[in-house]
Amino acid sequence: MTKHVGIFGGTFDPIHIGHLIIGQEIMLQCALNRVVFMPSGEPPLKRSMASAEDRARMVSLAVRDYPEFELSRFELSRPGKSYTIDTLRHLRRDMGEDTEIFLIIGADNAVEMGDWFDPEGVLDLAHVLVAERPGFERARVDPVFKSKMRFVETPLLDISSTAIRERVRTKRPISFFVPDAVADYIRTQGLYL
Ligand code: ATP
Ligand code: MG
Numbered sequence: 001m002t003k004h005v006g007i008f009g010g011t012f013d014p015i016h017i018g019h020l021i022i023g024q025e026i027m028l029q030c031a032l033n034r035v036v037f038m039p040s041g042e043p044p045l046k047r048s049m050a051s052a053e054d055r056a057r058m059v060s061l062a063v064r065d066y067p068e069f070e071l072s073r074f075e076l077s078r079p080g081k082s083y084t085i086d087t088l089r090h091l092r093r094d095m096g097e098d099t100e101i102f103l104i105i106g107a108d109n110a111v112e113m114g115d116w117f118d119p120e121g122v123l124d125l126a127h128v129l130v131a132e133r134p135g136f137e138r139a140r141v142d143p144v145f146k147s148k149m150r151f152v153e154t155p156l157l158d159i160s161s162t163a164i165r166e167r168v169r170t171k172r173p174i175s176f177f178v179p180d181a182v183a184d185y186i187r188t189q190g191l192y193l
Contacts, residue, residue, distance in 0.1 A: 001098070006035040007091065007126070008104040009075070009084065012055050014186060015062045016164055016178050018157040020069075022131040025154045026104055027068060030129055035104070037063060038072040041082050049165060050191050052076045061181040083117045088125040101126040107136035113145050123148040134158045168192035 008023055015037065023035040039055045050058075056076055063069035074090070075082040084103070091101055103126040110130045113119045122128065123145060130141075131154040138151055159177060167174050169192055174183050186192060 003099045004030070004032045004102060005095065005099055006030070006032040006102045006104050006129070007038060007072075007088075008035055009038045009040060009087070011161065012037065012039045012059050013050050013161045014055065014058045014164060014178055014182055014191070016159055016161060016182075017176070018159040020062060020179070021157060022106070022154050023069060023104065026102075026129050026131060026152050029152050029154075030102060030150070032068075032102055034068045034070060036070050036072045038075055038087070041075045041078055041080070054185075054189060054191060058178075058182045058185055061185055062179045064181075085116075085118045085121045085125070088122060092125055103128045104131065105129070106131050107133040107138070107141075107151075110138075110145070110149060111136050111140045114142055119145060132156050165192045 006023065006027060008019065010019065012019065019037070023037070026032065027035050037059045039052065039059055041052055053076075056071060056073055059071045063071055075087060088101065088103070095101065103122065105128060107130055110128075116122065128149045130138075130149050130151045132151075134156050138146065141149070164174050164177050167177070168186060174186065178186070
């Protein structure tokens, strides 16, 4: 039987409940078998605050109790910047004919898709599933790209890694924004201070 695998890329600096709820909801609504969270190495469009290793460890802690969720170190283990199109080409080769790839992105990424390297190629290689995000309307997505994407009605979660980093920096609690194990990791490693 064909396997449907969701690939959820991000800086995950840190991973938060927005990512996890969206991963779960899209998995359910789109009948995916599993969701692979793939932290970026050197992000093409922005730099991260925590190291790649710390970001991967936090993803690993966040997904450890969910058998359908997993961490991929694919982009972390590659030197230099990873473009989504290159990652998808590798995954396409590695995963075999019986696997369909679903790329999960938030609406902010969908709006910015024109800035990606080879967006048409990405849309050809994977089914692109878009999660709602407050402040980013579907209407702003390029109509050519939009026609090839599926918009999934996920809960609107006004939460971001940027806001969580800011909470840590200003000594406000981050409980409930991230899984407990991730909050503990941020505290013990002294991240984002
Ligand atoms: P930052 O503030 O550092 O950009 P972020 O919260 O946007 O962090 P990313 O790691 O940049 O998290 O996002 C990874 C993916 O998850 C992106 O496709 C992004 O659009 C999506 N995403 C993150 N948070 C949400 C959210 N609250 N709702 C919908 N999509 C989200
Ligand atoms: Mg972001």
